[in-house]
Amino acid sequence: MKRWMKILLPLLLAVVFVTGILLGNLLDFQDSSLANSSSKRQKLNRLINYIDKEYVDDVNTDSIVDVTVNSILDNLDPHSVYISNKEYDFVQDNMRGDFVGIGISFYNIKDTIAVIRTLSKGPGEQAGLEAGDRILYADAIPLFGNSMTNDSLTKILKGPANSKVNLKVKRFGENNLLDFEINRDVVPLISVDTGYMVNDTLGYIKINRFAESTYEEFKLKMREFATPQLNSVVLDLxxxxxxxxxxxxxxxDEFIADGKLLLFTKNKNGDINETYSTNLGDYEDKKLYVLIDEKSASASEIVAGAIQDNDRGTIIGRRSFGKGLVQREMNLGDGSAVRLTVARYYTPTGRSIQRPYENGNSDAYYSDYMERYTNGELLSKDSINVDDALKYKTPEGKIVYGGGGIIPDIFVPRDAxxxxxxxxxxYEGGVMxxxxxxxxxxxRKFYNSLSKDDFLARTLITEEVVKKFTRYLGDFNMNYNFGSTSLILEKYLKATIAKQLFDIDLAEKIAHENDPYITKVLNLSSKEKLKE
Incomplete structure (x- = not known):
């Protein structure tokens, strides 16, 4: 198991992270027409038409176009991307921050839909669906059987806003099927994962990406958990x-005083566009700690860079990814689009966040990123290469460096x-x-009857549960002996139960017990109180 995870873990992390980067490119949506013709474009059109009409075998010219567009973009930079018409709706949903559906998470277990949990305040929860329910029919369409894929199930459960779907559900303990009429509605794709009070004065909030709804989610979540005693905020990026x-x-803008430079962009013509803070902001008087790691990118780096360059708060963690290119989306007329790099981002001191790249060579670009997992940079701040020619000073005289990514003020090594x-x-990848x-x-009846207080007080992850989990991994040829790490495993298993029984806030609060980042914040906060 250890050998398997050691080989595969960095690769899986890279795949997940690169996917996140592609979804999370800094977007400046200004539709642009590509209808203008030229001899070069006409040459490409003639070639594709010639192949389509005359080539001896049948050829999918759509796929040729896709390959051609990707080949062109590959020679520009690593973040100019092509989005096919098949991918476009998914990407738009992700960035828009919502979709229309019934608001459930589900597994396909033994050819049947099993509800994992209902989304808070979603149509499914309001109608009375519960975790563990098996949905057998939707509008008399059977949802069980080998022919049903997750994609086809999702299409049936989704639909226009305010349209109705009639479900027949099997619930344990009930002899007859239960009927539910559910009005499909807008279901948020949450970008603010969690927020809670770490202690009486320190609040914590986690943002997983910057979607269209993120600011609204941020304000709502802060209002939900913040107390009058709140004097410090942890912003986890x-x-x-x-x-x-x-x-x-x-x-x-919520954290930085009026009239401060937040960032600026510069395009190929040297045109500069600056963004300043306004007089709006509810948390300008709160101490601020920003958590970053090697997978924090683009907009996350803009936030961390602005906080650092304005001497506003403390950046804690590891050097961020290093993505500071601006993309603008251009529709290609067939439902597909290109996000083309049109400018660079700079922090208030003038630092470019973007890591170097050579002629858009994405393989070399991401290979360079992956070297962090082997060259010691994730274990020691001294292993981070800095360029003295790219040294900058903040207004209060703190030294910061350009050349790619944000280097934290306080370093937290990756667990060795x-x-x-x-x-x-x-835990994070869903294996549990x-x-x-x-x-x-x-x-199910016992677990559903637990209150949060009962749940927290009980020892639910026993030695037998750990053994069961070990055997479960063994069924997938993942042989593992947890040994001295069993207590850590128990914590994350209990957090996973909390996520399915209650909510992500409770799950993350459990998972963050002894988190080295949070521990670092608490230590800093205690020292600052002693100085006051």
């Missing part, structure tokens, strides 16, 4: 691949224990989710 710049700068990394990956669902299903 770890694993945040970026997104809409406007959402990032609006959140920045491979076993702990594996467990964290199992299905196991916990099956565990809850064995005693």
């Amino acid at each position: 770890r694993n945040n691949g970026g997104g809409f710049l406007k959402q990032a700068t609006t959140i920045l 224990s491979q076993a702990i990394q594996d467990i964290q990956f199992m 989710d299905r196991f916990i669902f099956d565990l809850l299903d064995e005693k």
Whole structure:
């Protein structure tokens, strides 16, 4: 198991992260027409038409066009991307921050839809669906059987806003099927994962990406958990691949006083566009800690860079990814689009966040990123290469560096224990989710009856549960002996139960117990109180 995870974990992390970067490119949506003709474009059109009409075998010229566009973009920079018409709706949903549906998470278990949990305040929850329910029919269409894929199930459960869907549901303990009439509605794709009070004065909020709804989610979540005693805020941007710049700068404005430069852009003509803070902001008097890691990119780096360059707060973690290119989306007329790099972003001191790249060579670009996992940079701040020619000073005289990414003020090494990394990956990557669902299903009535206080007070992850999880991994040829890390495993298994039974806020609060980032914040906060 250790050897398997050691080989595969960096690769899986890279795939997940690169996907996040592609979804989270800094977007400046200004539709642009590509209808202007030229001899070069006509040459390409003639070639494709010639192949389509005369080539001896049948050829899918659409795929040729896709390959051609991707080949062109590959020679520009790593972040100019092509989005096919098949991918476009998914990408738009992700960045828009919502979709229309019934608001459930589900597994396909033994050819039947099993509800993992209903989304808070979504149509499914309001109609009375519960975790563990099996949805057998939707508008008399059977949803069980080998022919049903997750894609086809999703299409049936989605539909126009305010349209109705009639479900027949099997619930444990009930002899007859239950009928539910549900009005499909807009279901948010949450970009603010969680928010809670760490202690009486310190609030924590986690943003996974900057979607269209992020600022609204941020304000709502802060109002939900913040107390009158709140005097410090932890803004967690770890694993945040970026997104809409406007959402990032609006959140920045909540923390930075009026009239401060937040960032500027520069295009190929040297035109500069500056963004300043306004007099709006509810948290300008709060101490601020921003958490970043090697997977924090683009809009996340804009936030961290502006906070650092304005001497506003403390940046904690590891050097961020280093993505500071501005993309603008241009529709290609067939439902597909190109996001083309049109400018660069700079922090208030003039630092470029973008890492170097050679002629758009994305393989070399991402290989360079992956070297961080082997060259010691994630374990020691001294291993981060800095260029003295790219040295800058903040207004208060703090030294910061350009050349790619944001280097934190306080370094937190990646956990050197491979076993702990594996467990964290199992939690974050969903490996534990299905196991916990099956565990809850064995005693669904008991687990559903627990209050939060009962849940927290009980020892639900026993030695036997750990053994069951070990056997569960073994069924997938992942042989593992948790040994001294069993207590850490128990914490994350309990957090996974909390996520499925209650909500992500409780799950993350459990998962963050002894989190080295949070521990670092608490230590800094205590020292600052002693100085006061």
